[in-house]
Amino acid sequence: MNFAEPIQYLRDNLKKVKIAMWICIAGSLVFDVCIKLFGAHHGAEHGEHHVLTLAEKIYIWAETVPCFWSIFGLICTILLIRVMKGLSHTVLMRKEGYYE
Amino acid sequence: MNNFIHPAIFFIFGALLIPLIPKKFKKIFLLGLPLIAFYCVLTMKTGVYGAYNYLDFNIVFGRVDRLSIVFAHVFTLMSFIGVLFGIHVEDDSQHIASYFYVGGSLGVVFAGDYLTVFIFWEMMALASTFLIWFRREPASLKAGQRYLLMHIFGGLLLLGGIFLHYQNTGTIAFVQLFPENAGIAEYLILAGFALNAAVFPLHAWLPDAYPEATVTGAVFMCAFTTKTAVYVLARGFQGFEVLAIMGTVMTIYGVCYATIENDMRRILSYHIISQVGYMVAGVGIGGALAINGACAHAYAHILYKALLFMGAGSVLMMTGTSKLNELGGLYKYMPLTMIFYIIGGISISGFPFFSGFVSKSMVIAGAAEGGHQYLMMLMLLAAVGTFLSVGLKLPYFAFFGKDCGIKPKEPPKNMLWAMGIAAFLCFIIGVYPKALYVLLPYKEAALEFHPYNMAHMSETLQILLCTGLGFFLLLKRLQPEDKINLDFDWFYRNILNGFIWFDQNIIQKIDSVWGNVWKNVGIKVLMMSIARFFAWFDRWAIDGVVDNVAYGTRWIGDKARKIQTGNLQNYLALAILMIFVIVGVHWFL
Numbered sequence: 001m002n003f004a005e006p007i008q009y010l011r012d013n014l015k016k017v018k019i020a021m022w023i024c025i026a027g028s029l030v031f032d033v034c035i036k037l038f039g040a041h042h043g044a045e046h047g048e049h050h051v052l053t054l055a056e057k058i059y060i061w062a063e064t065v066p067c068f069w070s071i072f073g074l075i076c077t078i079l080l081i082r083v084m085k086g087l088s089h090t091v092l093m094r095k096e097g098y099y100e
Numbered sequence: 101m102n103n104f105i106h107p108a109i110f111f112i113f114g115a116l117l118i119p120l121i122p123k124k125f126k127k128i129f130l131l132g133l134p135l136i137a138f139y140c141v142l143t144m145k146t147g148v149y150g151a152y153n154y155l156d157f158n159i160v161f162g163r164v165d166r167l168s169i170v171f172a173h174v175f176t177l178m179s180f181i182g183v184l185f186g187i188h189v190e191d192d193s194q195h196i197a198s199y200f201y202v203g204g205s206l207g208v209v210f211a212g213d214y215l216t217v218f219i220f221w222e223m224m225a226l227a228s229t230f231l232i233w234f235r236r237e238p239a240s241l242k243a244g245q246r247y248l249l250m251h252i253f254g255g256l257l258l259l260g261g262i263f264l265h266y267q268n269t270g271t272i273a274f275v276q277l278f279p280e281n282a283g284i285a286e287y288l289i290l291a292g293f294a295l296n297a298a299v300f301p302l303h304a305w306l307p308d309a310y311p312e313a314t315v316t317g318a319v320f321m322c323a324f325t326t327k328t329a330v331y332v333l334a335r336g337f338q339g340f341e342v343l344a345i346m347g348t349v350m351t352i353y354g355v356c357y358a359t360i361e362n363d364m365r366r367i368l369s370y371h372i373i374s375q376v377g378y379m380v381a382g383v384g385i386g387g388a389l390a391i392n393g394a395c396a397h398a399y400a401h402i403l404y405k406a407l408l409f410m411g412a413g414s415v416l417m418m419t420g421t422s423k424l425n426e427l428g429g430l431y432k433y434m435p436l437t438m439i440f441y442i443i444g445g446i447s448i449s450g451f452p453f454f455s456g457f458v459s460k461s462m463v464i465a466g467a468a469e470g471g472h473q474y475l476m477m478l479m480l481l482a483a484v485g486t487f488l489s490v491g492l493k494l495p496y497f498a499f500f501g502k503d504c505g506i507k508p509k510e511p512p513k514n515m516l517w518a519m520g521i522a523a524f525l526c527f528i529i530g531v532y533p534k535a536l537y538v539l540l541p542y543k544e545a546a547l548e549f550h551p552y553n554m555a556h557m558s559e560t561l562q563i564l565l566c567t568g569l570g571f572f573l574l575l576k577r578l579q580p581e582d583k584i585n586l587d588f589d590w591f592y593r594n595i596l597n598g599f600i601w602f603d604q605n606i607i608q609k610i611d612s613v614w615g616n617v618w619k620n621v622g623i624k625v626l627m628m629s630i631a632r633f634f635a636w637f638d639r640w641a642i643d644g645v646v647d648n649v650a651y652g653t654r655w656i657g658d659k660a661r662k663i664q665t666g667n668l669q670n671y672l673a674l675a676i677l678m679i680f681v682i683v684g685v686h687w688f689l
Contacts, residue, residue: 007431011500021568069558093584093585093586098584
């Protein structure tokens with residue numbers, strides 16, 4: 001089996017990959033909104049909050065906000081890249097063999 | 101079967117036998133011992149074995165409980181995978197070092213007293229140093245030297261703590277300590293353990309040394325040193341708040357550096373710090389859920405981190421480089437390696453149906469349950485960074501990026517099999533977490549934890565997908581650069597350089613000046629004066645006495661010879677004279 005072929009196909013059709021990715025993100029957002037609107041209410045009615053998991057208990061107010069984790073993920077990624085790259089270029093970065 | 105056979109025995113004695121085994125049986129021997137050791141762990145029963153009294157110390161080689169079993173389980177399993185990965189290596193010394201290393205780790209895991217812990221702890225440090233040196237590159241020799249110095253420093257902290265602890269308590273039993281009773285001794289022991297766990301700011305040895313180890317050595321090293329440290333922290337320091345905070349700092353610190361690093365194995369090394377941070381935080385938070393989470397994450401981490409190091413090591417071995425700026429487009433030539441690496445990458449990132457999802461969420465839930473919501477949020481931030489650097493950046497630039505022109509082959513089959521087994525285990529744990537949960541120290545609490553629920557899946561998918569979005573939006577900014585980044589090793593490298601400078605410029609100058617002073621004043625004036633005095637004394641005092649005694653004897657002999665005339669009358673007169681002299685003397689006295 002040639003594993004490289006499907007990857008090559010995806011590389012050649014980057015537009016389709018991007019569309020698929022946007023669909024996935026949109027799907028996950030819709031899914032989260034549905035859970036926030038219906039899931040919590042349904043869970044409360046059936047007393048399912050006893051299950052000890054991170055997501056079925058509300059620990060911080062932000063967890064009640066629909067799509068909070070999407071915003072969290074995106075902001076954290078951008079911050080990590082911008083802050084660390086900035087720090088690297090201004091303070092930390094040295095040429096290879098700096099210690100030699 | 102309830103007899104305890106210490107699994108470390110197979111590795112330590114096995115290491116000694118390796119050079120004696122004929123070549124055609126060597127592979128069977130090398131692979132067989134980890135399997136036997138794994139079987140011993142599977143069949144052992146809880147209890148205390150191998151307890152001896154030596155010099156009034158209670159030495160315990162085999163304390164078996166649920167905590168030690170879970171670590172021994174994954175250590176022996178990992179040793180088989182690691183040996184399989186490196187079975188093509190014909191250098192016996194590498195196998196011997198890795199066997200001693202695993203033996204040391206297992207010795208620590210079953211130790212019931214600090215003395216035994218210390219002995220096996222140092223065995224691990226020494227054996228792992230050789231796994232760096234055996235790469236036989238100038239950079240490896242230097243990195244190994246720094247690694248050894250750091251671990252000797254950690255060992256001294258530990259030994260100092262053990263001595264003080266014994267002085268204070270009169271016991272060397274390795275048991276749970278409590279923050280409210282902890283003093284200098286206990287914090288010294290904690291610092292010794294924390295150095296091996298690469299707790300910030302004692303972490304810099306790890307990304308300094310691991311990228312310089314041999315390809316197979318790095319696979320072993322990523323699994324044992326830090327996880328043994330997590331074990332001893334879980335054994336002795338549960339609920340120490342400082343660990344919860346430092347562990348969370350580690351989770352962030354590791355991913356921050358992984359985002360900007362260029363070398364594959366250095367990125368993965370920083371990720372060890374990050375992932376071990378979850379475990380250290382879990383131990384510090386304490387409680388059944390967090391401790392279970394720390395152990396589960398250690399178990400899962402050993403497998404997926406080894407898988408990632410195997411993937412990176414394969415790339416290094418087949419292309420000759422592990423720098424992302426020199427790699428790209430490897431999916432065409434190393435597709436199996438790429439697939440296995442990606443399984444490791446999505447496992448560490450906590451994708452549903454892979455091991456990281458069922459273990460990391462337990463630690464995070466433990467933090468939230470313990471009332472540490474801010475730690476929970478920081479750990480989730482670290483999870484974002486993990487996916488960004490190991491799940492996206494590294495495979496993108498190594499396997500999918502612009503073709504680098506290198507056309508490597510897949511690594512040898514044994515390496516692919518080892519990666520395949522590790523990848524399979526990552527998947528199995530992900531889809532059937534109960535297999536891992538039943539091994540955990542607090543089994544009931546573990547079985548009550550359900551990682552698969554709608555809200556958790558939604559949260560995870562959102563974080564991962566939006567991290568992916570952020571990555572592609574800022575892809576240009578993440579282009580790897582042929583540079584290094586300063587870390588805390590800057591301090592100890594400069595301290596070391598400062599020490600060498602001080603030695604070369606101050607100590608040697610003082611030595612040189614003192615040498616001249618000694619030569620001109622000490623030798624020429626002082627020593628020569630003393631020598632002259634002794635020469636004079638020898639000539640006039642020693643020789644004078646000896647010579648004059650000789651002269652005197654000769655003179656007396658000369659005179660006495662004249663008395664001996666041979667006339668009997670003279671002798672008789674002399675005898676009578678002597679009698680008169682004696683009587684006279686006696687009379688007057």
